[in-house]
Amino acid sequence: GENVEQHPSTLSVQEGDSAVIKCTYSDSASNYFPWYKQELGKRPQLIIDIRSNVGEKKDQRIAVTLNKTAKHFSLHITETQPEDSAVYFCAAIEYGNKLVFGAGTILRVKS
Amino acid sequence: GAVVSQHPSRVICKSGTSVKIECRSLDFQATTMFWYRQFPKKSLMLMATSNEGSKATYEQGVEKDKFLINHASLTLSTLTVTSAHPEDSSFYICSALSGQGAEAFFGQGTRLTVV
Numbered sequence: 301g302e303n304v305e306q307h308p309s310t311l312s313v314q315e316g317d318s319a320v321i322k323c324t325y326s327d328s329a330s331n332y333f334p335w336y337k338q339e340l341g342k343r344p345q346l347i348i349d350i351r352s353n354v355g356e357k358k359d360q361r362i363a364v365t366l367n368k369t370a371k372h373f374s375l376h377i378t379e380t381q382p383e384d385s386a387v388y389f390c391a392a393i394e395y396g397n398k399l400v401f402g403a404g405t406i407l408r409v410k411s
Numbered sequence: 412g413a414v415v416s417q418h419p420s421r422v423i424c425k426s427g428t429s430v431k432i433e434c435r436s437l438d439f440q441a442t443t444m445f446w447y448r449q450f451p452k453k454s455l456m457l458m459a460t461s462n463e464g465s466k467a468t469y470e471q472g473v474e475k476d477k478f479l480i481n482h483a484s485l486t487l488s489t490l491t492v493t494s495a496h497p498e499d500s501s502f503y504i505c506s507a508l509s510g511q512g513a514e515a516f517f518g519q520g521t522r523l524t525v526v
Contacts, residue, residue, distance in 0.1 A: 340523070342520070
């Protein structure tokens with residue numbers, strides 16, 4: 301089955317700096333890659349997603365890039381703000397529409 | 412976006428009892444729902460795929476008889492933790508897809524504490 305690896309596990313940045321989180325996946329058949337933000341005790345919230353027929357997608361301060369050949373995708377957050385502090389999960393969808401999650405990245409934005 | 416509602420949000424039960432958690436899709440029909448378990452500071456681990464009108468598909472290592480899943484309608488899936496033990500204490504969360512290969516929407520999650 302699909303295996304998703306996510307790095308780094310923790311990331312501290314200064315307010316206003318950029319943050320980058322990277323994920324790799326194993327199943328070349330996976331075709332949908334969402335990113336979720338989860339605050340403590342809350343449900344994961346979709347922040348951006350990308351499908352395998354697209355190389356990059358941007359939504360204001362958030363962007364995702366996908367390299368199908370290398371089987372990796374990355375989340376980029378620019379001009380970080382304290383409210384961006386949370387746990388971020390990447391995921392890949394495999395056969396049967398099952399989402400397989402990365403281990404998560406704790407992002408801390410220091411003001 | 413689509414709404415998935417999960418209840419209860421918190422439950423405390425005694426060892427040996429059973430607890431039922433409900434997951435409802437409020438404004439769309441979900442033929443498939445997923446149940447996850449999340450330990451503190453850890454990722455979401457898929458427990459099982461709930462299929463409307465048929466048996467759930469469990470991930471390797473998940474006890475079918477302990478975590479009973481019922482998906483009797485297109486808008487409701489239930490997870491029953493049977494004969495609960497303290498080690499079953501965790502955050503359980505469901506999700507549903509709004510369509511084939513589409514965005515997954517999550518319930519609020521249920522914090523289960525077994526004492």
